[in-house]
Amino acid sequence: MPSVMQSRRELMLEAAPVQRLEGGVAALDEIGNEAGQELELEQDQLAERNGQELETLEQQLETETDWDNDLDKPNEFLRFFLRMGFGAVMHPYEYAKVLMQLGYEPLPAVASTSWLGRSTLFLPSVHQYIRYIRHTDGFAGLYRGLGPRILSSASSALLSESLVHLVGWRQLEKPAHPLREYVSNTPRDGIIIATGLAISHPFYVISVRQMAQFVGREVVYSTIRGSVREILAQDGPLGFYAGFLPRLISDLGVLFCTSTLSAICNRVFMLKSDQREYNSALLQFGAIMLLYPLQVVGACMACSGSGVAAGAPPFMPIYCQWIDCLTDLIARGDHYRGAFIFRRTLPKMQAQRIYDPYGVSRMI
Template sequence: MQRYCEHDECDSIDDRDDVAHEGSVDPRLDAGGAALDNRQLAVLGAGADEPETEEQQETLPLDVNWIDQELARPHEFWRFLLRMSFGTLMHPYEYAKILMQLGYEPMPAAISTNWLGRTTLYLPSVHQYIRYIKHIDGFSGLYRGLFSRIMSTTCYALFSESLVNMFGVRQLQKRMHPFSEYLWNLVRGGIIVVTGLAISHPFYVISVRQMAQFVGREVVYSSMKGSIEEILAQAGPLGFYAGFVPRLLSDLGILFCTSTLSAIYNQFSVFRSDRWEYNSVLIQFGAVMLFYPLQVVGACMACSGSAVAAGAPPYMPIYDKWIDCLMDLIARGDHYRGAFMFRRTLPKVHAQRAHDPFTRPM
């Protein structure tokens, strides 16, 4: 009996162990399950941080750009209005600059010394020019040709991008090869320049001739309607595009220089990003000064051979082609007249003629 009891106790102990094992979990299985749960959480976390697909990356910037364009429209309008207001305020300076480009000098040069202490002949500054115009025509005379200039600027701002928008030629931003992107944006910018100048240049011709009437005191181009009728009667529709080619070459040259140097910077990072804004201003100024003689030629050709005295001898020769005008200005040293409006020195060619007894007027 005792032996059976001992066996019963053993059986009961084994049964208790089995029940205990059934209620507990193997530590190895527990660790494996925890590791599996951790891997699942890691996968879910990685899926949450996973970058978007290419289609999402392509569609999202388009929507953002569209929203930015919609939000930027009022800002563009206010910027345009501010620019027009500033242009109206500074119109007397533009008026004097046009007369300088045409070669009209109503006041004699004065002898003074330059920064190096050398004696130099200085032409009247832009402020002396403005005071002279105000003395002749009054305060309202300082704004001669303003309406035509506003029309020219407005047409350029409104219709310069009409052709590229019509054909859907959009600006590319880091979606192609750098050279292809540069070439595409350069061609697009060239189309914008050509379109804007083609639409706005007739008003530029009218404004230049209205300002040039100050020289001979004409009244032919006093009104917009009279100016259009006079140009059509004298030279036909092509008369509205006198001086168009040099101005176009000037703007395209400036666009090429600035776009090329900007592409070189973006590709090779020649300058630091915080200094590029200042360097871009210097590059823009250098490009404008490089092609400034073409701007002078454009103003002269817009007036040459017209019904105003400023476009005929003795104030200006009558040029058949714009290249003849450019060569003549370079030969006389007048291809940069009007570029510096505050300290204007007399060209050396004119100074030599002033001291030459054979060319000096009696």
């Protein structure tokens, strides 16, 4: 019996260190688990804190970018008033250009030499034309027709996008496919142009007729209200859209040519953003010059048969259709009159048609 008890005591003494070691290992495991949990918690908190800081930095960057964009892009109202103010300041040039489009030349042509050294007849430049108007009507006379012209520009700028906004037709942004962007944006821009022109054209007709009164010294279209009554009395509501179709064809033609050729050039030559802008500007200028005769036709039709001297013989034939006007202008070589307002050469065809019954008042 004593030997059994002694053996048990020896076994217990031998097992005690093992139990203490196992307990220490378990305690270390618990400490390690707690430390791991605390480390994971700290890592989660650090990641969350870093995410919040990153979001804050992104918001600050977006705010700064929006602020920079706001600084880069002028206020829309400011741009509108600057545009109207610039149009008012430059109105005498537009006034002289309209009279040139109508074919009124009160000053004689003079002989001079061209860039190639050839003897050519030159019509007075726009500055000589403006001086003549100022000498006749004074400084205030340079701004005849300014009121309806400002109304025409303002109504077109403010209301041209009303129809596309009404139907919810939005413009596609640059990330879209080029072909899809062209197919979607070109008709949308065409609707904007047609809407703006339809709203502003009645004021354009009034403005042209007011400026055309300089030729015969009439006073029928002196005020906008009087002009409205006169047009309604003579031609009815359709009189406000005299010359509308050639101007519409011209503007839509410029849009189609510019958009199509720009899309082709951008696709074939892989132009950069700044190169695309310059390319579009050049293409637009070429399209405007190509279709400029329709602008002349629009001005002539807005004045033809209106009761002012500039729209009747001997200054201008009375045209029934705008096609007749375009054909007649091309036959006379007058379809580009007013396109160049500084160095204006008299077409040879005009110089040879001295005995034309409708000489468009070329006082040579």
